[in-house]
Amino acid sequence: MSELSGKTALVTGSTTGIGRATAFALAARGATVVVTGRNAERGAEVVQKIQADGGSARFVAADLLNADDVARLVREAGDVDVLVNNAGVGSFGPSAGISVEQYDAMLDANVRAVYLLTTALAPTMAERGGGSVINVSSGAAQLGGAYNAVYGATKAAVGSLTRAWAAEYGPAGVRVNAVAPGPVLTSVPAEMLQGYVPITPLRRIARPEDVSEVIAFLAGPAGAFVSGATIPVDGGLTAAEALQPF
Ligand SMILES: NC(=O)c1ccc[n+]([C@@H]2O[C@H](COP(=O)([O-])OP(=O)(O)OC[C@H]3O[C@@H](n4cnc5c(N)ncnc54)[C@H](OP(=O)(O)O)[C@@H]3O)[C@@H](O)[C@H]2O)c1
Structure with missing residues (x-):
């Protein structure tokens, strides 16, 4: 028996990047994975690879900026034991240049969708005896990066929600945690991230x-x-960055 056999995992933003790798990792441990994102073609590729490797997965298209779509995703996902709130959007630059649309998209994808999915699914996990919610935050929640203000604020909110939900749902057997990645080789061109190597x-x-x-x-x-x-x-980036001048 694999450690997640019989479990269903919903991984948002699993058509690419960290979410895609997470879908593979959970499927390899025996979970049935609900792959979701807006891009059906990339979603189908992820599902096909999981199935080709002997795992189980299906794709549900959803736009997390649309609350009705989030509700439909919850219905179509069915019983979920593991929820990975991975999908996120970021707009970076001088704060005064961030448009209201960009601001709303960051709040809606990075905070509201996490709130809607977790509050819909954690209680049903509790009814069935337990579960696990993993939220994807960012080192930007902790570091005061210029040009990161709104994105960092959304990720700080994710950390706060994580702690509050651990307290709220823990007695019913639902664990709630977060990971805070530093720069990851996904959609951002690798050249743009090289400056982090010497300070990591x-x-x-x-x-x-x-x-x-x-x-x-x-x-x-x-x-x-x-x-x-x-x-x-x-x-070690966030642990060490403050010490760099010394
Ligand atoms: N990469 C990094 O350096 C880094 C560092 C720290 C934290 N993070 C966080 O890690 C998470 C994943 O990042 P990543 O770099 O792997 O991202 P990515 O490669 O840009 O992929 C983003 C994923 O989110 C989905 N997504 C975006 N907008 C969506 C929407 N409106 N509705 C539904 N799905 C949507 C995309 O799917 P579709 O295109 O199919 O919709 C895609 O699967 C994010 O929360 C990000 O903030 C990333």
């Missing part, structure tokens, strides 16, 4: 699998007594 103690940029393995740990029995935590997955 482990001297490289993360791969999506560096993050997905920690998410899989939090989803499974090895993480059975971890709740309310936000685990940095950043090669």
Whole structure:
């Protein structure tokens, strides 16, 4: 028996990047994965790869900026044991240049969708005896990066929600945790991230699998007594950055 056999995992933003790697990691541990995102073609590719590797998955298209779509995703996902709130959007630049539309998209994708999905699914996990919610935050929640203000605020909100929900749902057996990646090689061109290498103690940029393995740990029995935590997955970046001048 694999450690997540018989469990269903919903992974938002699993058509690419960290979410895609997470879908593979959870499927490899035996979970049936509900892959979701807006791009049906990429979603189908993820499902096909999981199935080709002997796993189980299906795709549900949904736009997390649309609350009705989120409600439909909840209905179509059915019983969920592991919820990974991974999808996120970021607009970066001088704060005064962030449009209301960009601001709303960051809040809606990074906070409201996490709130809607967790409050719909954590109570049903509780009714069935337990579950695990893993939210994807960011090192930007902790570091005051210029040009990161709104994005960082949404990710700080994710950390706060994580702690509050760990307290709220823990007595019913639902664990709620977060991971806080530093820069990860996904949709951002690798050249743009190279500047982080010399200030990262482990001297490289993360791969999506560096993050997905920690998410899989939090989803499974090895993480059975971890709740309310936000685990940095950043090669030591946030721990060390403040000391760089010395
Ligand atoms: N990459 C990094 O350096 C980094 C660092 C720290 C934290 N993070 C966080 O990690 C998470 C994943 O990041 P990533 O770099 O893997 O992202 P990515 O490669 O840009 O992929 C984003 C995913 O989110 C989905 N998505 C975006 N907008 C959506 C919407 N409106 N409705 C539904 N799905 C939507 C996309 O699917 P579709 O295109 O199919 O809709 C895609 O699967 C995010 O929360 C991000 O903030 C990333």
